[in-house]
Amino acid sequence: MKYGFEKYKFYKHTDKNGVTIVTAIGTYAGRKVRAYAKCDPRDSFDLEKGKKLAALRCAKKIEKKRLANASIKYMNAAKEADRAEKYFNDMKQYYMDTIDQIDIIEKELTDLQNELA
Numbered sequence: 001m002k003y004g005f006e007k008y009k010f011y012k013h014t015d016k017n018g019v020t021i022v023t024a025i026g027t028y029a030g031r032k033v034r035a036y037a038k039c040d041p042r043d044s045f046d047l048e049k050g051k052k053l054a055a056l057r058c059a060k061k062i063e064k065k066r067l068a069n070a071s072i073k074y075m076n077a078a079k080e081a082d083r084a085e086k087y088f089n090d091m092k093q094y095y096m097d098t099i100d101q102i103d104i105i106e107k108e109l110t111d112l113q114n115e116l117a
Contacts, residue, residue: 008055012047022050024058028065033058 011023020039025032035057037050 005055008058010051020045022054024054026058026062028062033061035061
């Protein structure tokens, strides 16, 4: 995992049915993201395993949010790159057309000067 568990806040409580729940709270883009780990009543409770499970679930939620955001930014960047490439190609063609026109004009000018001489 990229970030350690110390970046999460953990809370432990028991619901009305006696199930122990560990809550991990992280943040993404300034907003709280929560994830939970519940201990099955038939199992023995282990706080560290509960924290790890809740933190990993929280990390997964955060990464899914990051992926959605990254996808939008990636698509916008791809569109900008396509526009930049089209502009570059247009300006290259403009440059090449100008050079071609200068060559044509110089040839016509030379031909006319030779005719007049």
